[in-house]
Amino acid sequence: MLLRGAFAALGLMASTSRALEVTVTNDASVKAAADTVAYGLVKFYTGNNTGDVPGNLPDPYYWWQCGAMFGTLVDYWHYTGDDQYNAITLQAMVHQAGDDEDYMPKNQTMTLGNDDQGFWALAAMSAAEHTFPDPPSDQPQWVAIVQAVFNEFVTRWDTEHCDGGLRWQIFNFNAGWNYKNSISNGCFFNLAARLARYTGNDSYATWAEKVWDWETSIGLINLTNYAVYDGVTIKDGAKCQDDMDKTEWTYNSGIFLHGSAVMFDVTKDTKWKTHVDGLIKHGMEKFTVDGDNIAYEQLCEPHGTCDDDQRSFKGYWLRWLSATITLIPDVKDTVWPLMTTSAEAAASVCIGSPTAAISGHPPFKGMAGTACGFKWNPTKTFDNSFGVGEQMSALSALIYTLVDDAAAPVTNTTGGTSTGNPGAGSKSDSEKIRVFDPITTADRAGAGILTTLIIGGVIGGCAFVSL
16 A cells, blocks of 8 residues: 555655655645655554554653544545545544544543643544544444543633633643643634534534634733744733743644634634734734745754754644645635745655664655755755654645645534444543552562572573583
8 A cells, every 4th residue: 555655756866966846826736745755754653553553652752642543644634535544544543532432532631731632532533524534333432532531621620720721731740730832722622612512512603703702801812913932821910911921833723723713714703814814914924934835843943952843833834734624725825825925835845765763763765865854945955854743744735735626524413423422422521530549468469589599590590501
């Protein structure tokens, strides 16, 4: 199945400097380039190897980014029609749903945050909206998983501190417990809006309104200029607004943009169109350089300080810009120059041929001359930064220019096949913490005997070798 990507790349080996130049007005050109970039992305994945866990990326990539990757691959299939990665995508997304079918698998529960869980749920929501193949009936279903995550978000809504909002972390023993960030609440907002659209249930829209109102009332979304700030820290005796991190990231802006577009589609209330327009205007000013129409991560990209997570953010922004066009076509004239120029620029830096691991990152195993760099400007220059985030962002830049021919997201009355479960996610967070049985006297005795036997075996083996 992976050979198709390899064949598409064979013709690129002769000239790495012009490897992925594309014509964005030619769908075949875009799809061929996307095929090659997707192949390089999937070659980072090890979850389908014997002995590995489906849905996991190797170190140093965090679990949430694998969920983001499979969300991108769902979209890759939707926009290009290429199904060669559907099998591993289905396998990973079902496996990582976990025993409780809520994207809190036991091997991740102790460390995951609300945004981590949210990104996997975003992938499942896209699967439902795009009629990605449904799992067998005895396995978790896309909409039901999202409803489980939504219901758990509701139980974590914290009015005691900052008058509402989700914390970054789910458990109080993790760093970040006292931080309420926009991406966690953005996942809540985005999923609530999309569930409202898919199911027709107004209670989801009510929660979307509630999350938006909290973000704006506390100042994390500045309605004067539509900047979306990163988060606030909870401190005893202080207002949350007193310790606000005003860092701006592309993905924070994008997740609220798309959710607002969905809410406009659901409610027809013009206030949501106002929010859409404001978020687009500010984003295009903040996340480009002097209006060059090339997406960039303004905080860290100029200084070369973006980490593995941050090097994937601008790809999600382009995802949500494209999804907004689908729901509100009249914004296309505004954002299209950004999307097409970004796609051309991203393709032009997919010219690297790194063959060795760098700083703990696995080596690039795609076709030579097709590793994508992180900085898209200057164009045609590989910045020696490569990995899942870089490859995924470049793939996003390419596929989302195919928006005109992509089907609109479905609902359960317009062709959706995924079934839901409004009561999903009933187990409390405290029940998900793995608790080990107390060590008994018999356990200690058994351990002592086993230790003695092991030591005896080691001494005997050494004596035998010496003789």
